[in-house]
Structures are given as C-alpha cells and as structure tokens.
Amino acid sequence: MDEANPASAYGETWYAATMVDAPLRPPLGAEVDAEVCVIGGGLAGLTVARELALGGWSVVLLEAGRIAARASGRSAGFVLPGFAASPDSIIARVGFDRAKDLWTLAQSGLDYVRNIVRQEKMPGVDPQDGWLYVSKTDNGDEFTRLAALVGEFGGEIEGWPTDRVRAVLRSERYFHAIHYPRAISIHPLNYALGLAAAAERVGVRIYENTPALSMDPAGVRKRIVTPHGRLRANFIVLCGNLQIAGLMPQIAETLIPITTYVITTAKLGSGLGEAVGYQGAISDSDLADSHYRIVDGDRLMWSGRATTWPGNPGRYAGALAADIGKTYPQLGKIAVEYAWSGTLGNPLHRMPQIGELIPGVWLASGFGGHGLNTTAMAGNLIARGIADDDPSWKLFSPFELVWAGGKYGRALAQVYYWTRRLGDALAERRARIGEFSLGRSARYSNGGDAADHAVDAAAPPETAFDAMAPIAEGDLPGTDTAPPSVQIETGAMELRAPAAEAEITPGDETPPPMILVANRHDEEEKSGDADV
Numbered sequence: 402m403d404e405a406n407p408a409s410a411y412g413e414t415w416y417a418a419t420m421v422d423a424p425l426r427p428p429l430g431a432e433v434d435a436e437v438c439v440i441g442g443g444l445a446g447l448t449v450a451r452e453l454a455l456g457g458w459s460v461v462l463l464e465a466g467r468i469a470a471r472a473s474g475r476s477a478g479f480v481l482p483g484f485a486a487s488p489d490s491i492i493a494r495v496g497f498d499r500a501k502d503l504w505t506l507a508q509s510g511l512d513y514v515r516n517i518v519r520q521e522k523m524p525g526v527d528p529q530d531g532w533l534y535v536s537k538t539d540n541g542d543e544f545t546r547l548a549a550l551v552g553e554f555g556g557e558i559e560g561w562p563t564d565r566v567r568a569v570l571r572s573e574r575y576f577h578a579i580h581y582p583r584a585i586s587i588h589p590l591n592y593a594l595g596l597a598a599a600a601e602r603v604g605v606r607i608y609e610n611t612p613a614l615s616m617d618p619a620g621v622r623k624r625i626v627t628p629h630g631r632l633r634a635n636f637i638v639l640c641g642n643l644q645i646a647g648l649m650p651q652i653a654e655t656l657i658p659i660t661t662y663v664i665t666t667a668k669l670g671s672g673l674g675e676a677v678g679y680q681g682a683i684s685d686s687d688l689a690d691s692h693y694r695i696v697d698g699d700r701l702m703w704s705g706r707a708t709t710w711p712g713n714p715g716r717y718a719g720a721l722a723a724d725i726g727k728t729y730p731q732l733g734k735i736a737v738e739y740a741w742s743g744t745l746g747n748p749l750h751r752m753p754q755i756g757e758l759i760p761g762v763w764l765a766s767g768f769g770g771h772g773l774n775t776t777a778m779a780g781n782l783i784a785r786g787i788a789d790d791d792p793s794w795k796l797f798s799p800f801e802l803v804w805a806g807g808k809y810g811r812a813l814a815q816v817y818y819w820t821r822r823l824g825d826a827l828a829e830r831r832a833r834i835g836e837f838s839l840g841r842s843a844r845y846s847n848g849g850d851a852a853d854h855a856v857d858a859a860a861p862p863e864t865a866f867d868a869m870a871p872i873a874e875g876d877l878p879g880t881d882t883a884p885p886s887v888q889i890e891t892g893a894m895e896l897r898a899p900a901a902e903a904e905i906t907p908g909d910e911t912p913p914p915m916i917l918v919a920n921r922h923d924e925e926e927k928s929g930d931a932d933v
C-alpha cells in the first residue's frame with residue numbers, strides 16, 4: 402500500500418475514485434479481550450460485527466488489509482433477491498417449502514441493505530431501484546416459468562414483453578425481461594465504509610492491516626494470533642472469503658476462485674440515456690457476464706468475462722468495451738476510464754456456507770457473485786445464532802463444505818463458462834435469425850436508417866466464439882497465486898464429508914459434476930498426495 406495515499410489499496414476503480422473518507426485504522430498492537438472476534442472486514446464480517454455490537458456484545462474485527470478492499474469494494478453493486486444458485490437447483494436439493502424459506506431469508510438481506518443505507522444516512526451509496534433481467538433469445542416459456550416460480554416464492558416481479566424492453570433498452574439483441582422492482586444497485590465500497598463507520602458507532606473495534614495468522618479454537622476462551630498482537634474471545638466468526646486460505650486452507654479449498662472484470666466508461670453524454678433508458682441494474686446473462694448500469698449520470702459500468710485465474714484487467718477492458726459495442730452500436734467508440742478485477746469464491750452448490758463449525762467458531766463464506774444481499778442475511782443469521790441461539794441458520798445445513806477440486810475444479814469451471822458462453826451465443830444467433838425471418842427487427846431500430854439496422858440485426862455474430870473471452874498470453878490457468886506463507890495452526894476444524902448432493906441435476910447452472918473430483922480428492926488423500 403502507498404503510505405502517502407491509503408486509498409491506493411482500493412485499486413484503480415471508479416469506486417476508489419469516488420469513495421467517501423476512509424480513515425486508516427491502526428493495526429492491533431496489544432493483547433486484547435473481546436466476546437467476539439470477527440476475522441475479515443468485507444460485507445459479511447462488517448454486518449455480523451455491527452449486529453452483535455448493537456445487541457451489546459463486545460466485538461473486535463480483524464482485517465488483513467483495508468476494509469472492503471477485496472470483493473466487497475469491487476463488485477458491480479447489484480443487490481438482488483435470491484442466491485447464486487438457481488431456484489430450480491435449490492428446490493431439487495431441499496424441496497419447495499424450504500427453498501421458499503431460504504428465498505425469504507435472501508430477500509431479508511436485500512431489505513436490510515436498503516433500510517440500513519437509509520437509516521444510517523450513508524453518504525455516497527446512491528441506491529437506484531430495480532433490476533432488469535433480460536433475455537437475448539425468444540424463450541418466453543422459460544422466462545414465464547422462472548417468473549412464476551419466483552412469484553410462488555413471494556418475490557415481487559413483473560414480466561416485460563419484448564416491445565417494452567426495447568422501448569427502454571434500445572438494443573436489437575434483447576427480447577423479453579423479468580423486472581424486479583425491489584432490487585437496488587449501490588456504490589458497494591461506500592456502503593461497506595458506511596457499514597464500518599456504523600459498526601464503530603455501536604462499539605466495534607476495527608483493526609486494519611491485521612491478518613489473523615493462527616488461532617487456537619479449543620476451550621471457551623479462543624486465542625487468535627496476529628503479527629503484533631493477540632486476542633482472546635469466546636466466539637470467532639470467520640468471514641475471510643478466499644483469503645482465509647492463509648489461516649484455514651480447508652475452508653478456502655471449498656471455493657472456486659472466479660475473477661470478474663469491470664470497466665467504467667468515460668462520460669458518454671446524453672446518447673447513453675437514449676440507448677439505456679433504465680436507471681437500475683441490468684443483466685443479460687445468468688453467467689458472470691454482461692451486468693451493467695449507468696453511474697455518475699452518463700458513464701456506463703459493465704462487468705463480465707469471468708475467468709478461473711486472475712487475469713490482467715487491462716487485457717479484458719477491450720473485450721468488455723466490445724460487448725458494449727455489440728449491444729449498443731449507436732454509442733460508437735467507447736472510451737474506458739477505469740478497469741479492474743475482483744475475485745469471488747464460488748462453492749460447488751453456489752449457496753452460502755453459513756453455520757457453526759465447532760462450538761464457538763462460526764463461518765460466513767461462499768457468497769459467490771450474489772453476495773450483497775446474502776452477506777447481509779448471513780451477518781444477521783449468525784448474530785442471532787450467537788446472541789439468541791436462533792436456529793434459522795440451520796436452513797443452510799444442506800449446503801455443506803465440499804472440496805472444490807483444486808486446480809481440476811478450476812479448469813472444469815472454466816470449461817463450463819466457455820461452453821455456456823458458446824451455447825448462449827448460438828442460441829442468441831438462432832433467435833436473431835428467427836426474428837429477421839419474421840421481419841421484426843427493423844421495427845425496433847433506433848436512430849439512423851432503420852433498414853441499416855435491420856441488416857445489422859440479420860448479420861450473425863462474426864463467430865460464436867466471439868462470446869468467449871480472449872485468452873491473453875500469461876493469463877493461462879496455472880499462473881495461480883500461491884496462498885500467503887503464514888504459520889498455520891488449524892486446530893480442531895475439519896472439512897465436512899464431501900456432500901452426496903454434489904451431483905448435478907440436468908439443466909442446473911452449477912459448474913460441471915464435481916463428484917468425480919471429490920472422489921479423486923478422497924483417493925489422493927488416501928495416497929497422501931493431495932493436490933492444492
């Protein structure tokens with residue numbers, strides 16, 4: 402970190418350029434006692450810390466770097482209902498009634514974010530209403546079925562026909578959409594910093610640049626060692642996401658690291674509002690691709706192009722700008738002012754890992770690309786579990802800690818992304834050719850000569866492989882960063898048995914079957930030659 406500029410820890414992001422004041426908290430430099438030690442200062446850790454302190458508990462939060470400098474301060478900022486896992490896959494695992502209860506909890510996480518931003522009058526968070534989930538194919542039946550299912554879960558949604566979608570999003574790539582009016586989008590870094598300030602106001606002691614190096618979780622008073630200080634606490638809450646690898650590699654190994662790339666354009670003027678006439682969040686894929694929104698009045702923030710290795714964001718900026726150009730050619734050449742990446746941790750089942758691992762040691766992890774509502778939900782569930790013995794967190798028990806397959810798992814997940822992108826591109830191409838044969842596309846053309854746009858619409862994408870991210874030299878899998886070489890005292894915590902439910906239901910969005918990989922891991926363990 403640049404000492405003269407503490408904000409440099411937040412990277413070259415549009416969020417860092419527009420962040421509110423973030424006072425640098427000193428590292429822990431003494432022996433400290435608390436009732437609860439929260440490890441990790443992302444959204445999960447900040448929420449659980451604040452909620453417990455609100456109830457009168459003495460809470461210390463340790464953050465290895467700066468507050469929310471990892472995934473939480475780099476996200477696209479969509480606060481959505483539901484989970485990363487599809488409703489169908491949740492029902493397949495736990496049945497309809499329990500899936501509905503889970504959905505209600507996820508909705509409570511979304512409501513929590515919306516309410517706390519207002520109650521705490523958080524500056525610079527700028528919530529915008531609504532999420533439009535748009536189809537690039539004419540698959541009305543599938544969308545209607547999804548909308549009905551979410552409706553049965555109690556979700557508030559509207560189906561938008563193609564005419565209505567194209568009246569606000571002037572793109573011939575788009576067909577119908579599901580509109581979620583209660584979703585919001587926010588400045589996630591300012592939200593996390595607002596949450597940290599709110600936590601401190603109710604008594605949470607936050608130490609930055611303080612990695613928890615080892616812990617002894619045995620007994621009532623648990624011990625945590627940091628570089629310059631020690632802590633004793635009755636409860637430990639692990640909220641370290643992928644970076645927990647330095648302390649608890651077993652937890653990190655249940656997550657597939659997915660790096661996603663985000664750009665923010667230069668100011669585009671009034672033409673942006675004419676092309677994108679919707680102020681909320683927009684997604685046109687259920688992969689980590691093409692999620693975008695207008696920020697700062699007339700800039701476009703666009704994210705996507707996920708990889709299972711940490712690539713250089715500069716190399717993906719062009720591909721993301723090309724995605725914008727393909728969707729909104731009327732915007733012309735796009736100048737990109739900010740490009741960054743962030744890495745999220747995806748469990749195989751794509752559901753959060755929430756629960757008490759051993760008495761007094763809790764875990765909040767695995768929020769994947771759907772963490773803004775689910776970290777809020779998890780923070781509240783764990784706080785209630787600790788303070789009131791509330792068993793609601795047990796609804797997540799079916800979603801256990803399953804080894805994610807190490808480098809094999811990452812490779813399979815990447816192949817899955819490529820295959821899905823290819824499938825999506827082919828489906829989109831079929832839809833557009835079908836539409837052109839019906840002579841419909843010219844009707845929706847906007848600006849310039851309608852006939853020209855009709856011709857554009859008919860032209861299939863150059864090749865279906867356009868949908869894939871270019872793999873830049875040096876960005877290949879295998880350039881993985883090694884976990885920090887700190888002393889590890891893992892104590893009594895163990896990975897739970899690989900879950901039998903790692904099997905995949907047909908049509909599930911989960912990455913390819915990992916049960917084989919899990920078995921392989923068992924064999925490797927037996928031979929004492931475990932990978933990773």
Ligand SMILES: Cc1cc2nc3c(=O)[nH]c(=O)nc-3n(C[C@H](O)[C@H](O)[C@H](O)COP(=O)(O)OP(=O)(O)OC[C@H]3O[C@@H](n4cnc5c(N)ncnc54)[C@H](O)[C@@H]3O)c2cc1C
Nearest residue numbers: 441443444445465473476477478479613641743771772773
């Ligand atoms: C590019 C990108 C876009 C995304 N977009 C969205 C979106 O639009 N909507 C959405 O819902 N979700 C989105 N997500 C996902 C969401 O950001 C994450 O799921 C969520 O922020 C995870 O929060 P967390 O607190 O679990 O982890 P993190 O934010 O990663 O925080 C964990 C913290 O723990 C600290 N830590 C780890 N180990 C230790 C230790 N031993 N000692 C002390 N500290 C430690 C780390 O330094 C880190 O700061 C996105 C993610 C990325 C990367």
